[in-house]
Amino acid sequence: MDIPTYADVEAAHARIALHIHRTPILTSSFINDLTGAELFFKCENFQKAGAFKARGASNAVFGLDEKMAKVGVATHSSGNHALSLSYAAGKRGIPVTVVMPRTAPEPKKAAVRGYGGHIVECEPSTSSREAVFAEVVAETGAEFVHPYNDPRVIAGQGTCSKEMVEDLGELDAVVAPIGGGGMVSGCCLTLSTIAPKTKIYAAEPKNADDAYRSFKAGRIIADDAPQTVADGLKVPLKELTWHFVSKHVEDIFTATEEEIVAAMRLIWERMKIVMEPSSAVPLAAILKNKELFAGKRVGVIVTGGNVDLGKLPWAQS
Template sequence: MLSKTAETGLALPTYDDVLDAHRRIEPHIHRTPVLTSTMINELTGAELFFKCENFQKAGAFKVRGASNAVFGLDEETAARGVATHSSGNHALSLSYAAGRRGIPCTVVMPHTAPQAKKDAVRGYGGRIVECEPSTSSREAVFAEVVAETGAEFVHPYNDPRVIAGQGTCSKELVEDVPGLDAVVAPIGGGGMVSGTCLTLSTIAPDIAIYAAEPEQADDAARSFRAGYIIADDAPETVADGLKVPLKEYTWHFVSRYVSDIQTVSEQEIVDAMKLIWKRMKIVMEPSSAVPLAAILRNPSVYRGKRVGVIITGGNVDLDKLPWMQG
């Protein structure tokens, strides 16, 4: 039930779309657990509730949006297959969903993408076409793929079907953990944050929404402060899932509902990632550590509050852990 706004001209997803998405994708996803750590609570002075999408099917929250898009296609469109460009988690999530439906999936990936994510895409039956590690290169190569295959484009985040699917994550979180004061999620293109905004602005508008971003890929934070989208073509950060820029759909939600976008250094990301691995005994990727890094860097914002923290994925290359570099 998309709602087209006169202000933007965008056909925006509504909370009814989130509810429809949850019913559609339920057979194909996990309802992921919420974990806590007494030690990390003491360290931050906040009560943190980690929504563990690293335990999700395909190892990341992106399977929610990808599954909603794939299983919402009519038969004629689905028969042509789906295609996307992605640095990793959306690629393998779309491959997973397409495999479940029995349709082809082609993915344009930068040749620098983690090998673990490439292996997962191929393991789910997806076909990879490699490109240079820049937004301009991936979009150019992708245009060639669509012209060749006629496949349905499922954008990693700038797609109302994907945003509605991602909104199911925070729906589960507030159902499982009542009384939250804030939710923090990492931001790259803004799909998860947009889904969080869509859900919380409807069912829990008193919950503050914060986004967390690497300093070395801080285009969302700069956009937020400038009031318009600023896009970096090829930022470099250990948080490989957060290198992409905001687009018009995600900007709509981020610019209206996010309280702040907090940035963190590369070392703070690695330290937060190591802290979660050591204290919570769970595998998660660098992008997922950015929210905890932001909480540790901004203790006064979160102290004394009940905070939901979305751990977005666990698809890390175990042979190239960031603290093993050098």
């Protein structure tokens, strides 16, 4: 297993600087009053392609040698990594094929195509996704850039918490959503090196709590096709992200669908930013565990802003 180091994060930051935004960090006095903590929202919803995944994807794409770059890249993704890899490949001008569940939000599919990505659809389950993807790689010979179980991707995601430490100094804690664990692994890699006192928490939908159960059991437990409004967090941990999560994460919290939607609406209403349900899971977790965060300086990773505005989760209510 090729485990990335903090030197890889530094190299990634230099490599991708021209292709990503250094995203702003926003605060809300209302939400601080509500939680009793001092929260710093790192707004990756304003990132290129609308999510932090542009960091890891850009690091992978711009790190390829010329020969491999000409053949192109391929991936499978519930959405944001597909979009981000298409963005990065488009920037470099190389071919990109993405396997996406047919149920993925239409705006994400349109955006992938807008960046020049070629989409092959699969069923909305991990097993179907992996089977269809194997066919694609066999046909194209493209370089596989996994959405999270890839040292280049994790090093790229590690640049996000690097920027937080540069802008805010050492925080008491950082809370990030966990699906496959790419962002959390990037936080582990960076923070354990340059801000070792910062506690790293992950937040997960109760409906897709495989990371929580893995963490408690001490081994990877994977679910096939869990259902949650936080559609970026359905995928399971893999060996590389498990390495970081099991080693550096302080605890994992879960939140119900109702708690996620309420936290999402609170952020939209008070902070005036558009973000995905997945990005609301950390605030939902903080609101449930106020005593743990009270009086603390806490970084919150707003992972992305790609949401179907025609199907907001409170529209049914």
